[in-house]
Amino acid sequence: MKKLAAPLIAAAALASLALPAGASTATTWTHQTLRCAGSRTATVTFKMQGGRAVDSWVENRCGRQYVTVTSCASTDRYASCGATDIGPRTKTHLGPLGYEPQAQLGWSPYCQDGPGTDCQY
Numbered sequence: 001m002k003k004l005a006a007p008l009i010a011a012a013a014l015a016s017l018a019l020p021a022g023a024s025t026a027t028t029w030t031h032q033t034l035r036c037a038g039s040r041t042a043t044v045t046f047k048m049q050g051g052r053a054v055d056s057w058v059e060n061r062c063g064r065q066y067v068t069v070t071s072c073a074s075t076d077r078y079a080s081c082g083a084t085d086i087g088p089r090t091k092t093h094l095g096p097l098g099y100e101p102q103a104q105l106g107w108s109p110y111c112q113d114g115p116g117t118d119c120q121y
Contacts, residue, residue, distance in 0.1 A: 025050045034105050036062035042086075044069060044103040051075065053097035058086045068110040071098035080120055087115035 030046040040061045047055040053071060060067045065088060072081040079099075086092055087109075111119035 053101040056094040059091045065105045071101040085109040085115045
């Protein structure tokens with residue numbers, strides 16, 4: 001019995017080295033700087049994995065402008081997309097988003113319910 005078990009254990013050890021469990025996706029950081037009216041800026045940071053924003057932060061130093069962050073559920077052209085508004089002089093952790101995240105400045109919130117709410121478009 002011991003003679004048969006040794007080759008099986010060795011084969012299992014080699015198989016575990018050949019295909020590591022939980023292989024990770026590469027992480028990239030994307031920083032977007034938006035110039036406000038005047039001399040201030042808003043900064044948006046996306047932690048990207050596999051084309052998706054797995055985490056995100058916004059620091060809006062603008063005095064009167066809103067930052068609107070958008071992303072989609074997938075890269076399919078028919079995918080549902082959403083937006084979140086961040087008010088002036090606000091720093092926030094948005095958390096995970098979807099694919100193709102973007103940020104832009106506006107003089108009013110994009111979402112009808114105001115800053116800090118999510119809406120579909």
